[in-house]
Amino acid sequence: MQTHPDRLATLATLFGLRPAPPERCRVLELGCGDGGNLVPMALALPDSTFVGIDVALTATARGQGLVDALGLGNVTLLAQSFESWWPEPESFDYVIAHGVYSWVAQDERDRLLAICRAALADDGVAYVSYNALPGGHVRQAMREMLLFHTADLAPRLQTQLPQARALLQFLREGAPETEHGALVRREAERMLAQSDASLLHDQLAPFNDPVYFYEFAAHAARHALQYLAEADFFEMQIGAASEQTVEALMGVENVVRREQYLDFLKGRMFRQTLLCRAEVAIDRTPHPEVLERLAVSTQAQPQGEPGLDGKQAFTGPTGSTLTTDHPLVIDALKRAASAWPAALWVRDVLGPQATPDDRRALCDALLRSYAANLVALHVHPPRPTTTPGEAPRASALARHQALGGEMVTNLRHASVRIEDDLGRRLVTLLDGTRDRAALTAELRSFLSEQGRPVPDDLPDSLERSLQGLARLALLDGT
Numbered sequence: 001m002q003t004h005p006d007r008l009a010t011l012a013t014l015f016g017l018r019p020a021p022p023e024r025c026r027v028l029e030l031g032c033g034d035g036g037n038l039v040p041m042a043l044a045l046p047d048s049t050f051v052g053i054d055v056a057l058t059a060t061a062r063g064q065g066l067v068d069a070l071g072l073g074n075v076t077l078l079a080q081s082f083e084s085w086w087p088e089p090e091s092f093d094y095v096i097a098h099g100v101y102s103w104v105a106q107d108e109r110d111r112l113l114a115i116c117r118a119a120l121a122d123d124g125v126a127y128v129s130y131n132a133l134p135g136g137h138v139r140q141a142m143r144e145m146l147l148f149h150t151a152d153l154a155p156r157l158q159t160q161l162p163q164a165r166a167l168l169q170f171l172r173e174g175a176p177e178t179e180h181g182a183l184v185r186r187e188a189e190r191m192l193a194q195s196d197a198s199l200l201h202d203q204l205a206p207f208n209d210p211v212y213f214y215e216f217a218a219h220a221a222r223h224a225l226q227y228l229a230e231a232d233f234f235e236m237q238i239g240a241a242s243e244q245t246v247e248a249l250m251g252v253e254n255v256v257r258r259e260q261y262l263d264f265l266k267g268r269m270f271r272q273t274l275l276c277r278a279e280v281a282i283d284r285t286p287h288p289e290v291l292e293r294l295a296v297s298t299q300a301q302p303q304g305e306p307g308l309d310g311k312q313a314f315t316g317p318t319g320s321t322l323t324t325d326h327p328l329v330i331d332a333l334k335r336a337a338s339a340w341p342a343a344l345w346v347r348d349v350l351g352p353q354a355t356p357d358d359r360r361a362l363c364d365a366l367l368r369s370y371a372a373n374l375v376a377l378h379v380h381p382p383r384p385t386t387t388p389g390e391a392p393r394a395s396a397l398a399r400h401q402a403l404g405g406e407m408v409t410n411l412r413h414a415s416v417r418i419e420d421d422l423g424r425r426l427v428t429l430l431d432g433t434r435d436r437a438a439l440t441a442e443l444r445s446f447l448s449e450q451g452r453p454v455p456d457d458l459p460d461s462l463e464r465s466l467q468g469l470a471r472l473a474l475l476d477g478t
């Protein structure tokens with residue numbers, strides 16, 4: 001989600017750039033793996049073009065299989081290292097490198113940033129994620145323990161992984177009730193929950209060298225790139241801190257230094273940094289009026305009814321809250337919440353009668369809500385439907401993915417899990433050609449073929465499932 005051109009363009013717009021519209025843009029991904037990130041975007045943005053590069057032949061071949069199965073003509077996956085490739089100058093609007101920078105050697109990092117600079121068009125945006133310090137120190141210590149323990153073993157899944165897991169269990173069970181023990185137990189627990197592939201990539205890979213943000217920003221500057229923002233706007237906020245702390249941080253004029261002190265306070269261990277060309281003029285104070293050009297979506301729910309003072313609290317899924325007594329803001333947030341998973345244009349929420357005061361109040365409140373991770377903002381809003389039509393349709397990608405596993409990508413570019421096989425079967429059937437009677441008949445024969453009982457209320461349960469899939473942003477509204 002954080003790498004989607006909509007996200008990158010929205011943040012760039014807030015910071016005064018004029019980025020390319022996501023619906024007609026050129027995207028490059030360095031280290032694209034099997035195209036798990038690019039392919040859903042390419043399907044959703046048919047007039048944009050996507051190029052992915054990865055040195056892992058099996059991954060790109062898997063990705064090419066998916067591209068062919070979906071008949072996509074706007075994605076090119078190149079099976080080569082990015083050291084052996086160079087872009088046409090300024091030929092991309094967005095460059096993505098997710099999970100690559102801190103996992104490769106210094107000369108590859110250099111090449112990665114050099115390509116970002118060469119490839120980016122004027123108001124282009126690069127997304128680069130990496131493990132960060134000081135938060136990464138504890139994980140670094142864990143990695144060193146794992147490397148020590150597995151040093152004599154062949155670097156293969158079959159030999160290293162069981163031993164890595166054995167050491168993590170030993171640490172989880174044996175760490176004493178001290179501050180150090182608590183840290184070790186928490187990290188061991190987290191790593192044990194990781195998949196084999198993530199454990200191997202995150203902890204046992206040849207390189208995993210977190211960097212301080214100031215080091216990353218200095219490296220970017222050597223390639224004529226500058227810090228624009230974090231892909232999660234709320235990560236740039238100071239959050240709950242004393243007045244003195246806020247004042248001290250706000251007194252640091254240099255944005256890189258200020259963000260570095262913020263990392264010291266937060267113990268940040270991972271960053272998803274957006275960069276742009278060094279010569280671009282950035283307006284670092286987002287102006288609320290820009291929101292009139294954007295759309296808003298939210299899962300925030302009102303908490304009870306407004307009090308006697310008219311105050312209404314809204315809480316989001318991550319626990320963040322906003323309290324307001326402004327009737328227009330209360331109404332707007334309620335309308336946006338009921339439109340979820342789709343988005344509403346802020347100008348439509350305001351309507352033609354809105355006064356300048358109304359507009360200021362709503363845009364201010366939405367900007368604060370964005371900073372609190374209570375709403376998402378969009379230049380190119382997702383278009384899932386909230387009401388399944390006569391012949392509901394899931395995206396071709398979700399239908400394809402549901403044939404092979406539990407994880408499918410929704411129309412908000414997020415992964416969602418469909419655990420039961422009847423639900424997955426239903427998704428594969430939603431190609432826009434079947435009405436409810438046809439869907440019920442297909443599900444009935446699926447259950448009968450498996451010798452399972454067919455519930456009497458199958459049509460009702462189908463309706464509930466369709467509503468559930470719509471809520472998960474899996475049904476196409478276009």
Ligand SMILES: C[S@@+](CC[C@H](N)C(=O)[O-])C[C@H]1O[C@@H](n2cnc3c(N)ncnc32)[C@H](O)[C@@H]1O
Nearest residue numbers: 031032033054055056080081082098099100108
């Ligand atoms: C953790 S994976 C991330 C994959 C993808 N970006 C994602 O988010 O799912 C890192 C990828 O970078 C690729 N990679 C590492 N060094 C590379 C290089 N020098 N040239 C091209 N690809 C590279 C690896 O093969 C791997 O697929």
